[in-house]
Amino acid sequence: xxxxxxxxPPSLDLEPIELALALAAFEQNPTLLLIGSGIHxxxxxxxxxKPNGKSPSKVISALPMYDCEEVFVRANSLAEQGLNQADLHxxxxxxxxxxxxxLINQSKHCVNF
Amino acid sequence: xxxxxxHYTLVLTHSPAQLESNLTAQKLAAEILAAGDVIDRVxxxxxACYVALxxxxxxxGLEASYKGWQELHESYQLxxxxxxxxxxxxxxxxxxxxxRYQSEENLQSSFQLVGLGELAEACQSSDRIxxx
Numbered sequence: 011x012x013x014x015x016x017x018x019p020p021s022l023d024l025e026p027i028e029l030a031l032a033l034a035a036f037e038q039n040p041t042l043l044l045i046g047s048g049i050h051x052x053x054x055x056x057x058x059x060k061p062n063g064k065s066p067s068k069v070i071s072a073l074p075m076y077d078c079e080e081v082f083v084r085a086n087s088l089a090e091q092g093l094n095q096a097d098l099h100x101x102x103x104x105x106x107x108x109x110x111x112x113l114i115n116q117s118k119h120c121v122n123f
Numbered sequence: 124x125x126x127x128x129x130h131y132t133l134v135l136t137h138s139p140a141q142l143e144s145n146l147t148a149q150k151l152a153a154e155i156l157a158a159g160d161v162i163d164r165v166x167x168x169x170x171a172c173y174v175a176l177x178x179x180x181x182x183x184g185l186e187a188s189y190k191g192w193q194e195l196h197e198s199y200q201l202x203x204x205x206x207x208x209x210x211x212x213x214x215x216x217x218x219x220x221x222x223r224y225q226s227e228e229n230l231q232s233s234f235q236l237v238g239l240g241e242l243a244e245a246c247q248s249s250d251r252i253x254x255x
Contacts, residue, residue, distance in 0.1 A: 012246045023209075023212060025168065025209060028208070029168070029242065032239035032240070032242070032243060033239075033242070033246060035243075036243035036244075038246050038247065119246055119249075119251075120252075121134060121252060121254050122254040123136060123169075
């Protein structure tokens with residue numbers, strides 16, 4: 011299992027998410043872990059970041075449809091970043107720091123953004 | 124006898140103009156290869172694609188960001204792959220894409236443009252993936 015860890019704020023072209031979708035398309039079972047300012051990727055109210063750009067919310071809401079169903083958000087990052095669980099896509103699961111350690115230990119690879 | 128060498132993939136994501144991760148990665152790659160291990164590929168993603176820009180003019184006495192990679196490619200046949208979608212977005216074109224978009228080729232010749240399937244292959248076959 012490949013774990014994609016995103017700790018940087020959303021990029022204009024959602025390139026880390028594109029990688030997750032590509033790995034899912036190649037049946038690599040990617041798991042996403044959002045921490046720090048990376049959790050804003052999962053804010054369901056995100057608007058297009060550039061004219062005629064993709065809607066981040068629509069792209070991200072398609073993750074489960076592409077078999078990228080494991081999406082974790084660090085629980086402690088929510089308050090730090092001024093978000094509530096209700097702001098996130100409903101398929102996101104909150105995860106504690108202890109569970110994050112386990113998740114990293116279980117992963118074959120970690121790719122960081 | 125089983126291959127005891129470790130197989131690595133390096134993934135670079137940052138602009139060579141802003142962070143030193145490109146130079147760190149070059150030194151790491153040189154050490155891995157000198158130790159006799161294998162680097163399956165170096166994959167350039169997001170702003171790291173700019174490493175492969177042939178037309179860059181470094182300051183006097185400085186080297187282009189691709190120089191160290193070019194030397195490793197020539198010495199070890201190191202496979203240097205830039206994500207094609209990320210590269211096109213940033214205006215990096217190889218010969219084929221330059222013809223397709225009626226523009227000028229500007230990808231340094233040691234690099235190739237590839238799809239994300241190569242990184243998926245790396246996740247399957249490499250022992251270690253290191254992101255810099």
